[in-house]
Amino acid sequence: MKAGEFIGKTAVVTGAGRGIGKALARALYAEGVQVAAGDIHTENMKALKESCPDIVLCECDVTKLEDCEKLVQTALETFGNLDYVISNAGILNSGAVDEIDPDAWKKVIEVNLYGTFHMIRSAAPVMKKNRRGVIVSMNSKSGKKGSYKSSAYAASKFGGLGLVQSAALELAEYGVRVNAICPGNLMDSPLWTEGENALGIQYARNRGISQEECRAMYDKQVPLGRTCHYDDIINVMFFLLSDDSSYITGQAINVTGGFEMR
Numbered sequence: 001m002k003a004g005e006f007i008g009k010t011a012v013v014t015g016a017g018r019g020i021g022k023a024l025a026r027a028l029y030a031e032g033v034q035v036a037a038g039d040i041h042t043e044n045m046k047a048l049k050e051s052c053p054d055i056v057l058c059e060c061d062v063t064k065l066e067d068c069e070k071l072v073q074t075a076l077e078t079f080g081n082l083d084y085v086i087s088n089a090g091i092l093n094s095g096a097v098d099e100i101d102p103d104a105w106k107k108v109i110e111v112n113l114y115g116t117f118h119m120i121r122s123a124a125p126v127m128k129k130n131r132r133g134v135i136v137s138m139n140s141k142s143g144k145k146g147s148y149k150s151s152a153y154a155a156s157k158f159g160g161l162g163l164v165q166s167a168a169l170e171l172a173e174y175g176v177r178v179n180a181i182c183p184g185n186l187m188d189s190p191l192w193t194e195g196e197n198a199l200g201i202q203y204a205r206n207r208g209i210s211q212e213e214c215r216a217m218y219d220k221q222v223p224l225g226r227t228c229h230y231d232d233i234i235n236v237m238f239f240l241l242s243d244d245s246s247y248i249t250g251q252a253i254n255v256t257g258g259f260e261m262r
C-alpha cells in the first residue's frame with residue numbers, strides 16, 4: 001500500500017456502533033478516510049464520535065433500503081464522494097432448526113443478507129457513474145461451512161457470498177470491485193463477551209463448562225492457536241481497499257488462522 005493512499009477518500013461503514021464495525025471505522029479514520037458511520041442504535045456511536053470527531057453519524061437500519069440510501073447520500077452531501085462501502089452490520093440468532101422462532105430466523109436474513117443487498121444497491125449507481133469504488137462485505141467462516149444451531153446465520157452468510165460474487169460480476173466492467181472478508185471467531189469482541197446473550201457465555205452454558213474452558217477449546221481448534229483480532233481484519237480490509245488488490249474481485253478471504261481453508 002502506498003503511504004497516504006487513503007487520505008481524503010470517503011467510506012460508509014454499517015454497524016459501526018460496536019465491535020468490528022467500530023474498529024474498522026476508527027482504523028479508516030486514522031488513515032485519513034472521511035467516514036460516514038451508520039448503525040441502528042445511534043447512541044452506540046457516541047464513543048466512536050468522541051474518538052473520531054469528524055466522523056458523520058447516520059441512523060441506519062440496514063433492513064430498510066431507504067436508510068441505506070440515506071447513509072450513502074449523507075456521505076455524498078458531507079464529503080462530496082463515495083469510494084468505499086464496508087457492509088458490516090450483522091446479527092446472530094441461534095437455535096435448532098426445529099426450535100428457533102421463525103421470526104428470529106427471518107430477522108437474521110433481513111439484517112445480514114438484505115442489509116448487504118441494500119448497501120450494494122444504494123452504492124452501485126454512484127460507483128458505476130464514477131467508474132471506481134470498492135465494496136467490502138463482512139461475512140464469516142459460517143459463509144463457507146454450516147454452523148451448528150445457527151442455520152439462519154450460516155444461510156445469510158452463504159447467501160451473502162452469492163450476492164458478493166454476482167455483484168462483482170456486474171460491477172467489474174465499471175472498475176468497481178466487490179469482495180468479502182470471512183473472519184473466524186473474535187472471542188474478545190462484544191458479541192462474545194457482552195451481556196447475558198454473549199456467545200461466549202451461551203456456548204459455555206450449553207456445554208456445561210466455564211467460559212475460560214470454552215475459550216481455550218475454541219482457541220485450540222484454530223491451527224494458528226489463537227482467536228481472531230480486529231487488526232487481522234483491518235489489515236485485510238485495507239488490502240482489499242487499496243490498489244494492491246486491483247486484480248481481485250468476487251473473492252471471500254478467510255481470516256480464520258487456518259480454521260477454514262476453502
Ligand SMILES: NC(=O)c1ccc[n+]([C@@H]2O[C@H](COP(=O)([O-])OP(=O)(O)OC[C@H]3O[C@@H](n4cnc5c(N)ncnc54)[C@H](O)[C@@H]3O)[C@@H](O)[C@H]2O)c1
Nearest residue numbers: 015017018019020039040061062088089090140185186191
Ligand atoms: N464477532 C465475531 O466473532 C464475528 C466473526 C465473524 C463474522 N462476524 C461478522 O462481523 C460483523 C460485525 O459483527 P460484530 O461482532 O462486530 O457484531 P456486534 O453485535 O458487536 O456489532 C454489530 C453492530 O451492528 C448494529 N446493528 C444490528 N442490527 C443492525 C441493523 N439492522 N442495521 C444497522 N446496524 C445494525 C448493532 O447495533 C451493532 O452496533 C457481522 O456481520 C458479523 O456477522 C463477526
